[in-house]
Amino acid sequence: MKKNRLGNSDLYVSALGLGCMSLGTDEKHAQEIIYAALEEGINYFDTADLYDVGANEEIVGKALKDVRDQVIIATKVGNRWNKNHSGWSWDPSKKYIKEAVKESLKRLQTDYIDLYQLHGGNIEDNIEDTIEAFEELKSEGIIRYYGISSIRPNVIREYIEKSSIISIMMQYSLLDRRPEEIFPFIKEHSVSVVTRGPLAKGLLSEKWTSKLSEKGYLEYSHQELHDLLSSIQNKLVSENRSMTELALQFNLANDTVASIIAGASSVKQVRINAQATRSDSLNEDERKILLTLTKENIYKEHR
Template identity: 65%
Template sequence: MKNRRLGNSELFVSEIGLGCMSLGTVESQASEIIQAALDEGINYFDTADLYNFGVNEEIVGKNLKSVREQVYIATKVGNRWNENKDSWSWDPSGTHIKTAVKDSLKRLGTDYIDLYQLHGGTISDNIEETVEAFEELKKEGYIRYYGISSIRPNVIKKFTEKSDLDSVMMQYSLLDRRPEEWMPLLENKQISIIARGPLAKGLLSEKMLEKANEDGYLDYSYQELKDLLPQLKDKLSGRKLNDTALQFVLSHQSVAAVVPGASSVQQLRENCRAVNSSSLTEAELDVLKQLTKANKYESHRE
């Protein structure tokens, strides 16, 4: 498994990480998937305090305890469950962040978090206060580095101006090329992209249209998907569609890792095989760019 440097940090993360949200709450099944990830050479595990009311962090921490010094644990903060745990509210305040990090550390069973990410963000947030909290946590040793999880252009721009973040987690795939607009800026600032959703909810897997619905996907109608998905596979004969999908995302040097979820060991191994396959040629990349839309995030702009 190849590794890439995350931003300006000392973290060299595997090209594929494990998005832990889909692990579920059956610990035996989650343990099998995490162990398979370790066997494949994955060293980056991404969770959040929001997932399963913190149970996800507990499962991840427990299963990585014996290899803690060999892996990187990333989690997220900013969403607060209400007392009934049937909805959550947004809270990027410094007070919440400094309280929530200790709760996450306890659930994870570790003394530090490798990458602490703001789980969202709006332009009306007090970004200076959020950044100050992250910087204080770094100095105190609770976290090593920090980033944000957002695709909102105005939020990304503000954080690149006002912080020393090392990563931006964004949904990015052949069907959602919105992050490409920000790659030059992020590369210039040496900020890495962590790509979630690289398989577009399974549309870019061998199941293709089985995962589609009549509403389509983003700005693709169902009919457009019906026409496009077979072409993405047929035009690059000899490659499985998830090979093409993951290698397309990794073709950009600003991407440090793709982080698909995995609800089974088989799914995880298929994704790892895809990441370890040969890189796309320039000709193949040109074909893919011609077939797909260079989407742009139209809202949340200044």
């Protein structure tokens, strides 16, 4: 599988990464999915201390322990579980980040993290304090690089201008094109985008008819979604081109995107996503049709 450079770092990540949040807590089942990902050429695994109260990191760390030097492990910090694990609060403080990373290292069974990401963020945060924590961890060799997971333009601009982040994780798909407005700014500063939610909760997969909801999706009503997805199906889906391929290749057609993080709850799903990622890139006609059919929406908040 093709590998792309993450920002201006020496990390080269597979065009498709495995989003580990949906692995579940059945260790054997989760390991089968992770091993299938490795077989497909995926070297990029994304987890978080929030997922399953740390159990996700434990499963990922154990499964990848024997191939640690061959993979990129990314995890996240900032959401602090309360004592009885009934909920969590936001804590991007330097003190908490430097405490939390120690626990993540233990669970992941490693002595360093390739990519440590802030799991959210508000413009009201003490951003300088947060950056200081990441920079110290980097200088100590505990993390190799850091990034943020955020869709907020104001937060993204602050971190790009004030820190040495190499990546930004953002929700991006044919049905959510809001990140495109800030892509040029991100690219200009040699930072990469890692996308999540590329299949829009299954609406951009082969099972899209069963995923339609009366609530619609973001700015799309139920009827708009039905008409849009029917048009894509009729105009572009063929024996040689699936809906999943179109969705993933749409993300990869933007050169600001280094990798797509897609979750998988089965081995079959991993293999389908990997095959779609390895398929032919969108041609100009396909891309034009998709851009014409879908909404060029923007973020209304967090300006």
